[in-house]
Amino acid sequence: MFSKNESIGVCERNSENPYGRINTNEPKYSSVFSDLTRKEMKGLLNYLYSSKKLNLTKFKNATLRSNYLYLAERFMPSKAAVLNCIDNGYSKPLRETHVVLIRGGDRKPNVLEIVVGPIPFPYGHRLFPYRPQPILFFQRLITSIEIISLRLKECVDKEFGRALDELYRGTLINCGNKCLDVGLSAEVPISKSEEKSFYWYSFHQNSDYKILRPVDFSV
Structure with missing residues (x-):
């Protein structure tokens, strides 16, 4: 049990610990199970x-x-x-x-x-x-590289930009301080034979507590 004033270690990075608070030093007695140094x-x-x-x-x-x-x-x-x-x-x-x-x-x-x-x-x-x-x-697993591309944002804006601005007072590009951000995303496989999958993106307003401001629009 932790005492009331005892802090719990956080795996965070800084200049002295680029890998966080994981011990990456060479162990004195090496084990076959030890993590990467x-x-x-x-x-x-x-x-x-x-x-x-x-x-x-x-x-x-x-x-x-x-x-x-x-x-x-x-x-x-x-x-x-x-x-x-x-x-x-x-x-x-x-x-x-x-x-x-x-x-x-x-x-x-x-x-x-x-x-x-x-x-x-x-x-x-x-x-x-x-x-x-x-x-x-x-x-493959989705990475930040594939969260949403500028090209996709431009395609969505071309078709729905005016409607998004009227409904939610924001767009995906050229939006100044009224931008809509990508919220959740999920991969939707089609079939193994086609070797294709879709990604489902939802959006929210870019403001404080943005997770509480979802936009009823997905692509």
């Missing part, structure tokens, strides 16, 4: 962004048609390898990472899961086991 993260990123085959774009510069990093986490070794280390004195399994890549820049866009290692100085990667690879592009 700062050194391992840097080594992983150096490998990924230097690979011509992967051809990755940094997330801040990525578009829907880019290849970019979506997720990186520890790839846990097999139970047999861990037990051999603990019970039979075998060497510790190599530390590796599970990486998810959104590959919108490929000739046939897809989602690819790979295992990169050994860290902190990886020199190769292989396909992630247990699941068929690659994953169909329309099954």
Whole structure:
């Protein structure tokens, strides 16, 4: 139990802790289950962004048609390898990472899961086991890159801009201080055979407590 005056730690970033309050320092006694360290993260990123085959774009510069990093986490070794280390004195399994890549820049866009290692100085990667690879592009998870594009805003404004301004006193573009913001969004798959999906966007007025000011309009 926490005392009344005891604060609960928050995973926040600052100049001293770019990864938040997660301990990314090198542990004194390494464990096969310990999280990625700062050194391992840097080594992983150096490998990924230097690979011509992967051809990755940094997330801040990525578009829907880019290849970019979506997720990186520890790839846990097999139970047999861990037990051999603990019970039979075998060497510790190599530390590796599970990486998810959104590959919108490929000739046939897809989602690819790979295992990169050994860290902190990886020199190769292989396909992630247990699941068929690659994953169909329309099954990808939505990111901030796809929340809503300027092109879509322009299309909506062209068709409904005047009505939105009259009904809700705001538009999506060229709106000054009367803008409508994107609220919730959800992916709506069509079918696996068509390899397509729709995104459903709702809007709200851009003002204080905006979540309490939804607009009865969705696309």
